[in-house]
Amino acid sequence: xxxxxxxxxPPRLVDVARAAGVSLATASRAMTxxxxxxxxxxxxxxxxxxxxxxxxxxHARALAGGQVSMVGLIVHDVGDxxxxxxxxxxLHETESRGYLALISQTQxxxxxxxxxxxxxxxxxxxxxxxxxxxxxxxxxxxxxxxxAGAGITAGAGTGTGTGTGADTDAGADMAAEVRSFxxxxxxxxxxGRHHLPVDAVLPDNAAGGATLMRHLxxxxxxxxxxxxxxxxxxxxxxxxxxxxxxxxxxxxDWRSVPVVHGDFTREGGAAATARLMRAHPDLTAVVALNDPxxxxxxxxLLNSGRRVPGEISVAGFDxxxxxxxxxxxxxxxxxxxxxxxxxxxxxxxxxxxSRPRRRRTTHELVVRASTAPPHT
Amino acid sequence: xxxxxxxxxPPRLVDVARAAGVSLATASRAMTxxxxxxxxxxxxxxxxxxxxxxxxxxHARALAGGQVSMVGLIVHDVGDxxxxxxxxxxLHETESRGYLALISQTQxxxxxxxxxxxxxxxxxxxxxxxxxxxxxxxxxxxxxxxxAGAGITAGAGTGTGTGTGADTDAGADMAAEVRSFxxxxxxxxxxGRHHLPVDAVLPDNAAGGATLMRHLxxxxxxxxxxxxxxxxxxxxxxxxxxxxxxxxxxxxDWRSVPVVHGDFTREGGAAATARLMRAHPDLTAVVALNDPxxxxxxxxLLNSGRRVPGEISVAGFDxxxxxxxxxxxxxxxxxxxxxxxxxxxxxxxxxxxSRPRRRRTTHELVVRASTAPPHT
DNA sequence: CTGAAAGCGCTTACAG
DNA sequence: CTGAAAGCGCTTACAG
Numbered sequence: 001x002x003x004x005x006x007x008x009x010p011p012r013l014v015d016v017a018r019a020a021g022v023s024l025a026t027a028s029r030a031m032t033x034x035x036x037x038x039x040x041x042x043x044x045x046x047x048x049x050x051x052x053x054x055x056x057x058x059h060a061r062a063l064a065g066g067q068v069s070m071v072g073l074i075v076h077d078v079g080d081x082x083x084x085x086x087x088x089x090x091l092h093e094t095e096s097r098g099y100l101a102l103i104s105q106t107q108x109x110x111x112x113x114x115x116x117x118x119x120x121x122x123x124x125x126x127x128x129x130x131x132x133x134x135x136x137x138x139x140x141x142x143x144x145x146x147x148a149g150a151g152i153t154a155g156a157g158t159g160t161g162t163g164t165g166a167d168t169d170a171g172a173d174m175a176a177e178v179r180s181f182x183x184x185x186x187x188x189x190x191x192g193r194h195h196l197p198v199d200a201v202l203p204d205n206a207a208g209g210a211t212l213m214r215h216l217x218x219x220x221x222x223x224x225x226x227x228x229x230x231x232x233x234x235x236x237x238x239x240x241x242x243x244x245x246x247x248x249x250x251x252x253d254w255r256s257v258p259v260v261h262g263d264f265t266r267e268g269g270a271a272a273t274a275r276l277m278r279a280h281p282d283l284t285a286v287v288a289l290n291d292p293x294x295x296x297x298x299x300x301l302l303n304s305g306r307r308v309p310g311e312i313s314v315a316g317f318d319x320x321x322x323x324x325x326x327x328x329x330x331x332x333x334x335x336x337x338x339x340x341x342x343x344x345x346x347x348x349x350x351x352x353x354s355r356p357r358r359r360r361t362t363h364e365l366v367v368r369a370s371t372a373p374p375h376t
Numbered sequence: 377x378x379x380x381x382x383x384x385x386p387p388r389l390v391d392v393a394r395a396a397g398v399s400l401a402t403a404s405r406a407m408t409x410x411x412x413x414x415x416x417x418x419x420x421x422x423x424x425x426x427x428x429x430x431x432x433x434x435h436a437r438a439l440a441g442g443q444v445s446m447v448g449l450i451v452h453d454v455g456d457x458x459x460x461x462x463x464x465x466x467l468h469e470t471e472s473r474g475y476l477a478l479i480s481q482t483q484x485x486x487x488x489x490x491x492x493x494x495x496x497x498x499x500x501x502x503x504x505x506x507x508x509x510x511x512x513x514x515x516x517x518x519x520x521x522x523x524a525g526a527g528i529t530a531g532a533g534t535g536t537g538t539g540t541g542a543d544t545d546a547g548a549d550m551a552a553e554v555r556s557f558x559x560x561x562x563x564x565x566x567x568g569r570h571h572l573p574v575d576a577v578l579p580d581n582a583a584g585g586a587t588l589m590r591h592l593x594x595x596x597x598x599x600x601x602x603x604x605x606x607x608x609x610x611x612x613x614x615x616x617x618x619x620x621x622x623x624x625x626x627x628x629d630w631r632s633v634p635v636v637h638g639d640f641t642r643e644g645g646a647a648a649t650a651r652l653m654r655a656h657p658d659l660t661a662v663v664a665l666n667d668p669x670x671x672x673x674x675x676x677l678l679n680s681g682r683r684v685p686g687e688i689s690v691a692g693f694d695x696x697x698x699x700x701x702x703x704x705x706x707x708x709x710x711x712x713x714x715x716x717x718x719x720x721x722x723x724x725x726x727x728x729x730s731r732p733r734r735r736r737t738t739h740e741l742v743v744r745a746s747t748a749p750p751h752t
Numbered sequence: 753c754t755g756a757a758a759g760c761g762c763t764t765a766c767a768g
Numbered sequence: 769c770t771g772a773a774a775g776c777g778c779t780t781a782c783a784g
Contacts, residue, residue, distance in 0.1 A: 010497075010560060012761060023771045028763060038769060053556075058499045059438040060761035063776045068435075070478070070499070078454065079464035079697075079714070088455035091481050095488075100495055102446070103479045105467050112471075119476055121386075123434045123446070180429075184386060266697070295701050321455075321642070325671050327703025338455070388777060399755045404779060414753060436777035439760045 011054045020048040031056060032066070062124055071348065072120040073103045074113065076132040080264075081320035082290065082337060086131045086191060089341025097349075099127075108230060108264075110135050110174070117177055126186045129344045133235035134193040135171060171195070182352070189347040191340050192235055199347040199357045201340045205235055208333040208363035209242020212287060212315055215331070215365055217250050219373045221285040221313065224257055227272045227293045229264035236261075239289045239317060258283075262293065269296025277304070284312055284374035291316040291323050294330055298370065302327075309372035319366055329368035336361055387430045396424040407432060408442070438500055447724065448496040449479045450489065452508040456640075457696035458666065458713060462507045462567060465717025473725075475503075484606060484640075486511050486550070493553055497562070504557070505720045507567040509611035511547060547571070558728070565723040567716050568611055575723040575733045577716045581611055584709040584739040585618020588691055591707070591741055592661050593626050595749045597689065600633055601656055603648045603664040603673060605640035612637075615665045615693060634659075638669065645672025653680070660688055660750035667692040667699050670706055674746065678703075685748035695742055705744035712737055 017027035022045060029037045030045035031054075037045075048054075062068045073090050075083040087103065094101045102120060106112040113130075120128060178196055181188060189199040216224060226243060229236045244254045258280050262272035269288055273296065276286065286301075288294035294316030298308060306312055308328055316323060319334035343359055393403035398421060405413045406421035407430075413421075424430075438444045449466050451459040463479065470477045478501060480492040489506075496504060554572055557564060565575040592600060602619065605612045620630045634656050638648035645664055649672065652662065662677075664670035670692030677684055684690055684704055692699060695710035719735055 014761080024762085025764080025771055025773095026769085029770090032763080034763090036769060041769080055494060055498045057439070057761050059435040059444075060776090061763075062435040063433070063439055063778085064761075064763040065776065066763060073479075077464065078467060079457075079460045081455075081457070081460070084455045084457070084460045087479075088453065088481070091454060091479065095480065095492075098495075100478050100480065100499060102476050103449075103463075103467065104471065104476065105464070118431060119474075122431045123476060266701075299701065322698045322701060325642075325675065325698060325703070326701045327705075390777080400778085401755055401757095401780080402753085405754090408779080410779090412753060417753080433777055436760090437779075439762085440777075440779040441760060442779060 010057075011052050013054070013056065015052060016045065016049045016054045019052060020045045068124050068126060069098065070100045070102050070123065070125050070127075071345070072117075072123075072125040072128040073101050074116050074120075074128070074130045074132070075103070075105050076108045078103065078105050080292065081322060082318050083131060085320070085337035086341040086344075089338035090129055090131075090345050091341075092338070093342050093345040106132070108132070108233070110171070114173055114177060117181065121181065121186070126184075127348045128181070128186065128188045129191065129341070129348055130188065130193065131191040131341070131344070132193070133233040134190075134195055135232050136234055136237055187348045187352065189344040191344050194234065197356050199344075199353075199359075201343045201347070201359045201361065203235075203335045203340065203361045204363040205238035206242035206245070208317065208335070209239040209244075210246040211242075211363065211365050212317070212333050213243045213246035215367065216285050216287065216313065216315065216371065217246065217252075219285075219313070219371060221374050222252065223280075223283050223374075224285045224287060225276045225280055225283045226257060226259040227269055227276065227286060227288040227297060228259050228261045229268070229289050229293065231261045233264075236289055243287060264290050264293060266292045266296040266299070269293030270300040271296075273297040273300040277301075285371070286312060286314050288314070288316050291318045291320040291330065291332055294332065294370075295322060295326055298326055298328070298330070309370055311375055313371040313374070315371055319364075323366070324368065326370075328370045331368045331371040332366050334364040334366050386433075387428050389430070389432065391428060392421060392425045392430045395428060396421045444500050444502060445474065446476045446478050446499065446501050446503075447721070448493075448499075448501040448504040449477050450492050450496075450504070450506045450508075451479070451481050452484045454479065454481050456668065457698060458694050459507060461696070461713035462717040462720075465714035466505055466507075466721050467717075468714070469718050469721040482508070484508070484609070486547070490549055490553060493557065497557065502560075502562045503724045504562065504564045505567065505717070505724055506564065506569065507717070507720070508569070509609040510566075510569040510571055511608050512610055512613055563724045563728065565720040567720050570610065573732050575720075575729075575735075577719045577723070577735045577737065579611075579711045579716065579737045580739040581614035582618035582621070584693065584711070585615040585620075586622040587618075587739065587741050588663060588693070588709050589619045589622035591743065592663065592689065592691065592747065593622065593628075595661075595689070595747060597661040597750050598628065599656075599659050599750075600661045600663060601652045601659045602633060602635040603645055603652065603662060603669045604635050604637045605644070605665050605669065607637045609640075612665055619663060640666050640669060642668045642672040642675070645669030646676040647672070649673040649676040653677075661747070662688060662690050664690065664692050667694045667696040667706065667708055670708065670746075671698060671702055674702055674704070674706070685746055687751055689747040689750070691747055695740075699742070700744065702746075704746045707744045707747040708742050710740040710742050 013027050014024055017024045027045050030042040071094055077083055091101055104116040190196055191201045192203050247254050260272040260276045262268035286297055288297050294314055297314050301308055308314055316330045316332040319332045323330040323332050389403050393400045403421050406418040447470055453459055467477055482488040566572055567577045568579050623630050636648040636652045638644035662673055664673050670690055673690050682688055692706045692708040695708045699706040699708050
């Protein structure tokens with residue numbers, strides 16, 4: 001009855017046990033819900049616990065061999081709507097299941113990614129969701145710096161084939177890290193990343209790219225330009241592959257398609273558009289490899305007095321929430337982002353399969369106002 | 377030299393100590409960087425540690441009295457651009473300082489909020505940032521259900537005064553929780569929430585509302601309507617207060633201003649606009665209390681064939697990234713969201729002051745294309 | 753500067 | 769079903 005007056009330290013399980021008149025072991029069983037306690041005793045202990053405001057110490061629990069109730073989530077950038085939606089999906093699940101989520105952003109830096117995984121492992125996190133593109137081998141895009149000063153490259157110069165661009169280099173470290181993580185019993189699911197021997201939710205990047213290209217070709221466009229994200233991302237490569245495949249399938253020469261790389265952001269899109277249009281003023285359509293870049297393209301084009309889609313069409317990728325509200329409303333490829341997060345968490349929660357699971361997402365062409373037949 | 381072949385359990389500090397030929401205590405000191413070790417020994421231990429891939433067990437550390445290197449972040453909704461920006465700001469800071477962030481979303485449910493804090497406390501988190509509006513006393517908005525079936529209320533019916541709407545009710549529990557958290561040495565900073573005796577970053581809601589209203593009055597608008605978010609949020613109340621004050625200061629009767637409440641989302645905004653315009657078809661301007669609602673309003677109005685701002689002006693609040701790209705580009709009140717996150721983390725990191733610190737943000741009217749003089 | 757030892761708050765075999 | 773005891777991997781007084 002008498003409350004400890006001075007010590008503000010939270011009650012421990014012993015306090016609960018004492019107050020309930022049972023042993024530590026019994027109290028523990030009652031609180032964790034494990035078998036071996038009579039229902040009455042368990043209920044009594046729990047009642048006492050909640051009365052005295054007992055909250056188990058998760059560190060002690062983890063250390064004593066209990067489950068770690070945290071899942072890790074690594075994204076490139078929380079502020080980006082793509083990752084925002086994914087995070088929403090993941091958090092929705094974790095919270096309904098009583099887990100806490102440790103979130104990290106890497107700003108698309110492979111080294112930061114490794115560091116984050118290690119930090120998460122230090123916290124003995126055994127369930128981890130990594131969202132965001134993997135990286136292609138450094139040096140493949142010789143001399144092209146990510147997001148700054150990226151020169152214009154002919155289409156043929158980028159993505160010389162599917163599946164050759166493994167997450168190597170920093171990728172080698174990453175692969176080793178992942179191996180050791182899973183060997184130690186860790187569960188990892190990635191979103192939008194191949195080349196890692198783990199469960200994966202794979203957005204339909206190549207197919208989406210092809211669908212988008214067919215849409216533009218169908219409208220009659222032949223002089224197209226592409227705003228690519230950082231050339232070291234496999235997502236960029238895959239989406240480009242899809243575009244190229246559909247372009248080639250129409251009997252056209254992909255080498256005639258200029259590709260400009262920039263940051264996967266609004267600003268990156270605007271800057272890349274500037275470079276693209278200066279070198280190729282006669283384009284009738286621009287494809288951005290994600291929606292923020294497309295929004296940047298719209299902004300630059302409109303500011304430069306071009307009519308969209310009257311003079312030039314613009315298309316994006318992802319169907320971020322912003323897509324339908326920009327002017328003109330953006331034609332894009334929809335990916336089920338929040339659901340992808342949910343799926344990834346689901347994979348992480350189930351026991352590992354004998355071989356990595358792959359869940360391919362759907363994609364859907366969403367035609368809005370930003371694309372139309374060329375004016376010609 | 378010989379590696380343990382079968383046991384995949386990670387190396388412990390004893391392993392490092394053994395390999396380095398020092399005691400556990402010395403190894404610990406070397407790894408934590410605490411004083412009492414010669415620089416050489418420390419360097420040697422660290423070299424050995426990194427060679428054998430030692431990663432300290434954070435749970436053991438925390439349990440043994442070391443610092444918990446996690447900070448908690450509670451937001452209403454990660455997918456919402458407002459919170460996305462705040463999260464970005466917070467994470468940017470935590471990561472540069474070597475902390476990991478535990479993130480939770482509450483979906484604007486006060487009960488969920490309490491549950492999240494408790495979960496965080498179970499993990500012995502002592503640094504916590506809570507972003508998002510507080511709640512006004514339940515029952516103040518009698519019969520008005522949040523986000524669904526919210527009826528049209530006369531302006532005078534909402535927000536009968538500043539400062540009276542404390543975070544009560546669930547607020548009482550919250551206050552108790554917060555007291556016990558800080559009493560136990562926890563550090564908490566809130567963003568956009570008053571009435572809690574903790575450090576706070578306070579967006580200039582009332583002043584922003586007043587600025588926005590003056591802008592519209594200055595354009596000549598007199599028949600205005602308001603799209604309010606959930607009526608139980610203090611943020612909504614404060615922004616309304618600002619609008620009302622400026623309206624009254626112009627010698628006008630606030631009771632003539634219809635206020636419709638809905639979810640703080642695009643969909644909520646569209647639905648609220650529908651109700652508002654049906655009841656008051658002659659409005660010349662609509663103010664939404666956040667940008668997503670404003671975007672919903674634009675969408676509904678444009679779909680209904682209204683010209684914006686030709687027939688009706690629309691303004692928002694926050695200056696979310698989307699604001700400048702919608703059509704027409706949105707006039708709004710800019711809040712420095714990412715910086716607010718950074719500020720909050722900064723507060724949490726410093727020792728508590730004798731009385732709670734308050735940092736007021738600036739606000740800035742950003743005039744874009746969605747507002748213009750009334751057509752009349 | 754270095755080490756032996758206690759202790760953080762739990763869980764889980766191991767005995768009844 | 770219940771309890772006494774060992775142990776999880778660290779940190780930190782406490783002695784040298």
